Amino acid sequence: MYQLGHYGIAMLVYAPVGAALVLAGHPFAAYVGGAVMVGTATLPDCDHRLPLVEHRGPTHSLAFALLVGGVLAVAGSALAPAVDGVLGLDPAVLGFALGTLSVSTHLLGDVLTPMGIRPLWPLSRRRYSLNLTPAKNRVANYGLFALGVLATAVTVVGLARVA
Known part of the structure; x- marks a missing residue:
């Protein structure tokens, strides 16, 4: 997938997580989580700029x-004194969960493509692919983005009605 597709999948997957955080009384953590998810949604594609690292490899x-x-758990621990009581959750735990989930949503997007991914690297070099759409398919990328925006909007409207 391309950038917009990855943003869409991140929002789509995060919408119920964010809703659960809000309903559990942690709205600030939900907003921070959404920003982290979208902000790191394309992180695995840093391999395009890394010499000697194959695309869709490690x-x-x-x-x-x-x-x-x-890494985000360590960052959360370092930020803990500054956000003490604001998040309502352990920043290290939140950081670990968001970092792991964000990269996992990226993998979900790329497994849809013919090139697939090797999720079990370094234990296995086997590629997995659902072979549903090329990564460059504009309809798929814009469609996933639209689904993510829709899921986020429905969640926000639904939470507003509950409040």
Whole structure:
């Protein structure tokens, strides 16, 4: 998928998570989480700019998802004194969950394409693909983006009615 498609999938997957955070009394954490999800949705594609790293190689794996989760957990721990009591949740736990989930949504988008992904790298080099659409398919990318925006809008409207 391209950038918009990845943003859409991140929003689509995060909408119910954000809603659950709001309903649990953590609206600020929900908003921060949404920003982190969209902000890191294309992180695995950093491999385009890394020499000697194959595209859809290590950065498109569950190991990378866990690594990003770990990095955001450390960042959350470092920020903990500054956000103490504001998030309502442990920033390290939130960081780990968001980092891992964000990269996982990217993998979900790329498994739709013929090129697929190798999610079990470095344990296995086997590629997985649903072969549904080329990554460059504009209709698929805009469609996924529209679904993500729609899911977010429905969630926000639904939460407004509950409040």
